[in-house]
Amino acid sequence: MTTAAPPGQARPARPARSPWAIVAFLGFAAFTWWAASDEFGIGFDVARVITNLTRGADILAEFFPPNWEYLPRTFGPMLETFQMAVIASVIGCGVALPVSFLASRVTTPNLVTYLVNRSLLNLIRALPDLLYALIFVAAVGVGPLPGILALVLFNVGVTAKLLSETVDGVDPGPIEAANAAGATRTQVVRWSVLPQVLPNYVAYSLYVFELNIRASAVLGIVGAGGIGNLINTERRFFRYDNLMVILIEIFVFVFVIELISIWLRRKLV
């Protein structure tokens, strides 16, 4: 530091770029071209977006003004959406708690149980919630029940994944202490692991509840109850002024729920 560096060496040499960076970039470019091209892909180009946006402004103008007289008719289905989200979140997060302990090596030393649970969770998360709704509607008929069932599966997938990863990262000290004091495995989970992950669990549950509000708004499109039913009807009749009312209502509702949830999470965690 005291001796001045010779002028030629003041700046360190730029590190050489890894050849893998070039390969990765070429791969990225080729994949994007394939996906956007007319022949192989979805025929996406920016000029088309701009034409559509100008045309879109005209079409969107037809949506206004929203038909506010329609609003009272949406309250019932919107309430149903909210109730579905509440019930599904409670059941889903309740089931996810024990499942996530079974899907972490920290609390489940048995390799087979652990692997079975992990794979099951991966399988559940591989399918989108609307697909579950389609299947449950076919199994038990239309209404809020198939919607709740679909949301429960979706919730278990998300919450258990997040929570089991938190369990993986807990401080092992309290576990060792409990083991040393002769605790059974359930006692270890109850007194050493659960207190450490409880704040995260509550935060994840609130987050999943937010997701549920958004998800349950569209489940009705396949007949699984809630406001989505109305969306389906109105779009068949091209009543975009009514759809605009529903859109604004869902938007406001999700927004308010999120604000409450963020406030609660901040208080709890």
Added chain:
Amino acid sequence: MTVASRAARPRRPSRRALLAGAVAFVGLLVWAIVTLDVEPERLLRLPGGLAHIFHAMYLEVGPEWTYLPDAIGGMLESLQIAWIGTLIGAVLSLPMGLLGARNVSGGLGSNAMRQVLNAIRAVPEVLLAVIIFIPIVGIGGSASAYAGTLAIGVHSIGTLGKLTAEVVEGIDPGPVEAARAVGGAPLQVQRWAVIPQVMPEIVAFWLYRFEINIRASAILGVVGAGGVGEALTQAMVFGRFPRAGVIIIVIIVATILIDTASGWLRRRIIQGAEARRMHGEAIEEPAFAASGAGRADTDVG
């Protein structure tokens, strides 16, 4: 002994707030269950119904394997929708996310941008497709996929922008101060002091969003916005279960494959960045000059 141990133990903190919360929570739940007409007796039909569907899909006549090429074609279209949609979201969310960070655009500006991002996030992509993009670009042929792509792109802006803003708020302020001190213009500060610090994490978010968007695009076909979901909805609604069975297998295999590949890549990006950062600090700490510039090159490249 009992007296001493009782005195030694601190008093339990008040649980009044917790109790009030629990009561409100249980009240909400009971209200939801009582007032919603769930018809729980239909649950009895669930095992039989699921068994029947599974039987019809895979056992009765076996999956309709002749449909496999079409199912894969549909899944590829979903993949393309998700990829282009994620790119749209990534490109647009980066500047918006930077503007949504308190340490970049100040309290007022960041709050305004955060609200914009929250607003975008509040509308699910299926709804965006149904209410906004299908009316604009139409339906059928390439228009369907196009509407789906735009819906996914716009929704991704909201989630990615929020995450970007959060990551940017957590950066080390040192390089930013250094860049300002040597007279960096606002854009130069972003380019050389902020972006290099956050890029690995943000690219990892983009990949994670791609995984989520695959699921979204697989189902956008329910409303006619392209991808494999269109054929699946048709098959389910018209009771062509052997065909639906093949499509479901294709969706599961494709999502798990992509999740695995993308997860590997994400870990590689994050760990690579960490390893390089530690390595960089080890050699650059003694000659602490130029460490910011050195990091910029390694992380972006």
